Amino acid sequence: MKAETPGQVVPGVIQAKKTYRLAFIAQELRKNKHYYLLMSPYMLIFFTFTVVPVVISLLLSFFYFNMLEFPRFVGWQNYSRLFLNDDVFMIAVKNTFMFAVITGPISYIACFLFAWIINELSPKVRAFMTLVFYAPSISGNVFFIWLIVFSGDSYGYLNGFLMRFGFILEPIQWLTDEKYILSIVIIVQLWLSLGTSFLAFIAGLQTIDKTLIEAGAVDGINNRWQELWFITLPSMRPQLMFGAVMQITGSLAVADIATALAGFPSVNYAAHTIVTHLMDFGTIRFEMGYASAIATVLFLIMIGTNKITQRLLRKVGE
């Protein structure tokens, strides 16, 4: 680079800073090469299958791509179509937020509440109750049992029960009646949602230092609610944050259960979510660019919700 004006001093300084910085990085890499080596297998796979795909998805959302022709750049067209011209997407957004606002907080509080109560029990009972609450979330596709419970004919368990005791005279079409679909998916979702966070809370509660509680009693804490707020919750902040992330991400990604219970597509899109909308365009219509735009919007919604919640959780016990 040739410059005759005094301005050349500035690039010179930047150059020096840059070489200094590069030297610093090189030194860091050499000094900590064992750590980088330990991390490399995991990071290689992680970047290939998680980080790079997010970037691809982001880029692809500005193209028209149908898997056969070469991608064609369309600018913001996918996004403008998504927000201005796609009524079904608006239904999907509404449903997704409905699910998330109800199942997210309820399941989070339930996870903590039950973990907290279970923690008071004797070890054997505790192990059993942990199993009872955790089992649904690891039992695979057993939520199909709810299909039998809410089956639309009189063999359905709920219909059979209600008819037998005379609450209703003829079976209700639980899973094809728009009035009920959303609530049923929410109930089943809640049943399945005491998963990872619940386990993390159980584990976290057991690692709380007992002497802290005794010291707290000396300092005037005299009931379980004070103990919960001043000792238990602050001691568990890492697990609480983690649990929030799990429950939020899970509650925004409702799709498998909605599809299994209400069908795909559901009646009048009553159980249509952003994820099912994404699957519709990605795996059925092969409009990959448009599907990527949906994925990008979903990505931003999930990250945004998580960030806001984390900010709130930092205040716990303060």
Place this chain on the structure above:
Amino acid sequence: MAMRMLAAFRMQRKLNRSFTVSFLLFALLAAFGAFMALPLIYAVSNAFKPLDELFIFPPRFLVNNPTLDNFFDLFALMGNSWVPLSRYIANTLLITIIGTAGHILLASAAAYPLAKYRFWGSRTLFSIVVLSLMFSGHVTAIPNYMVMSWLGWINTHASIIVPSLAFPLGLFLMKQFMEQIPDALLEAAKIDGANEYRIYWSIVMPNVKPAWLTLMILQFPALWGTDGGNFIYSENLKTLHYALGQISAGGIARAGVGAAVALILMIVPITLFIISQSSVIQTMATSGMKD
């Protein structure tokens, strides 16, 4: 002094606990426990129902005349199928075991430096991992398929196993646990001449056993329940979950077999959890470290 005596007195009973509130809380626990357990009990009892009880009206909750017919029907059905049942079982076991063990190994190897040291890029890398916890796999589903096809991994078990090795959840949890290991322990090992790999393997790993089991409990059901997704097409590569799904898709005629299938699918992860849970709790109780 009076305060201390009062505190000692309270500790002799139970600290900070009143009987009425305890009773109410346990009642709540029992009520929701029933809500959680009843569908599973129903699933178990269904698997042992003879056909006439499955279609009885009004539907009955528990089985009256338990029978193993459904299971015999299942084995007869699988014996006649084109690919033997053992093949599906072997595929599922391969995916689940390699995926789970490899995940624990890779995630903990990556978690150790991130938990215990600061170096160039460490914070950035970890915050990317945390960020990736905040969105679900649906976001990356479409590009993932393209990456797989570039790698030529479509229709291989690698397409299921390899991505599962780097689930961000495992690394995150492992790092959280590893932060509790006292630095003094690591420094003592270093003074004794152990290198980083040695420290990772013989000091860090034995100290994070609860985390291994936690990772296993999280990873196992996901892989056990995989049906191959969009990646596996050949019948001889497919998993048990897929095969059993095909049977239960048989509808009314296969209702009994379907119930048996559901029982088999749910019983394995639950059994594993029962076995590992007790040792998670055991190790947890003794892992209270103070730095």
